[in-house]
Amino acid sequence: VQLVESGGGLVQTGGSLRLSCAASGFTSDDYVIGWFRQAPGQARVGIACISHRDGSTVYSDSVKGRFTVSEDSAKNTVYLQLNSLKPEDTATYYCAADLTPMGLVSLSTWYTAEWYDYWGQGTQVTVSS
Numbered sequence: 001v002q003l004v005e006s007g008g009g010l011v012q013t014g015g016s017l018r019l020s021c022a023a024s025g026f027t028s029d030d031y032v033i034g035w036f037r038q039a040p041g042q043a044r045v046g047i048a049c050i051s052h053r054d055g056s057t058v059y060s061d062s063v064k065g066r067f068t069v070s071e072d073s074a075k076n077t078v079y080l081q082l083n084s085l086k087p088e089d090t091a092t093y094y095c096a097a098d099l100t101p102m103g104l105v106s107l108s109t110w111y112t113a114e115w116y117d118y119w120g121q122g123t124q125v126t127v128s129s
Helices: none
Strands: 002-006 009-012 017-024 032-038 045-051 057-059 067-072 077-082 091-098 123-128
Touching: 002 091, 017 032, 017 091, 017 123, 032 067, 032 077, 045 067, 057 067, 077 091
Parallel strands: 009 123
Antiparallel strands: 002 017, 017 077, 032 045, 032 091, 045 057, 067 077, 091 123
């Protein structure tokens, strides 16, 4: 399995970005894609997740209503739309894949980095004030 992120950059407060996560190598449809972010000196935190099986999504409270995760199955690509960006959103953003039973999002584990099996290389998002 390979995950490749793109789309990061420098944006002003209130601006928008769209991150992409191109996925390849899966042999089953039973997986979820999570988005995480990590600021310098801080832990990697789960912010959104989408089920490849049924398209269900979940978000952390810190991004709910501002960020949207979606998938284009034909392109094997998951997107994270970042709107109303704030300086505190500055971080390296990662996508990750978790091979889950029946491909469903687990509400108790989706935000935990240790549960994920594969990771992308990360893309930097910087929000200036």
